[in-house]
Amino acid sequence: MELAQKYQALLHEAQRRQLPDVAGIRLCFQTLSLASAIDRDCAALLAPHSLSEGRFVLLFLLDAASEGLAPNALAEQAGVTRATVTGLLDGLEREALIERQADASDRRALHIRLTLKGKQVAKQVFDQHGRWIAGLFGNLSAPERQQLATLLDKVALNLDATQSGRPE
Amino acid sequence: MELAQKYQALLHEAQRRQLPDVAGIRLCFQTLSLASAIDRDCAALLAPHSLSEGRFVLLFLLDAASEGLAPNALAEQAGVTRATVTGLLDGLEREALIERQADASDRRALHIRLTLKGKQVAKQVFDQHGRWIAGLFGNLSAPERQQLATLLDKVALNLDATQSGRPE
């Protein structure tokens, strides 16, 4: 695997300094590089539709909610702040994929719905995205996948443990 | 492992729709979630020193170059654009960790060096960072680490293959 350039530079230096556990550093950088590569690949897939990952997530959530959703519900489900949702919705509205409608029972609130165009793009993109993501681990056997999932879980567990133990 | 909120929402919906290969989707989200968690953990470690990951990388590279480095060299090694380096250096300069000096032989160019404060912070942070990163995979056995590395490499290989095969 080719590590992202910054990780190559850092790793090269870690080796030069003969830091302990260079292999652990390398493993970390492998994980991060792979994640970056996946993100980059995903972005390339979404860009022709004028979508970013953030916009894609909102599109997906809205497609699943026939009655529309309020921005704060979108924020909750997407795991970002309301402020961020405003910007993402601005982009989607600019592309005529969504429309903002007033809420009848709460003058502060909005309902966000997909336009017809939005629904069409959604259908197209989800199909494409689904096929792409299904192929990501396509060269791993079922046992290998299980193995990978278990190992990732184990690392995440360690991360959670060290994080909660941090005296901050 | 607890997936990032947006992935939980997407996965929930993928399950609801009975998409094929939900396990593959889940595996992808596990990888991305772990990477995000590592990034977040790293950011928490660096923040008390007024450093972000980007700044840390530059600090590290500069610490390794006793004669200083030019911004374009930093950009190359860090794998970002010169424009991005300018912003990062601005931040580091603001914190008095670096100084910009004119290059005697090329009026367009600069030399970037660590200040004394910069060297001290660097020493402290690298020590801390090294211990942190060494502990990341601390709960994996040596064979498990090897396994994880191999699996990550394999996925990355697949990603590279599908990417170069893309007719763009």
Place this chain on the structure above:
DNA sequence: CACATATAATTAGCCGCCATACTATATGGC
């Protein structure tokens, strides 16, 4: 030497994330 081209560092604008503040509105207790 003149000039076309390339390069260095920075600026400006876009994007997506955050936190904070703001304006308008809703809620609940007294």
Place this chain on the structure above:
DNA sequence: GCCATATAGTATGGCGGCTAATTATATGTG
């Protein structure tokens, strides 16, 4: 009903990534 508090969506500014443009400088060719 009044008022303190909370909430909805947005604006603003910071940050770090990008691209393209800019100004100053360097290079190479004829």
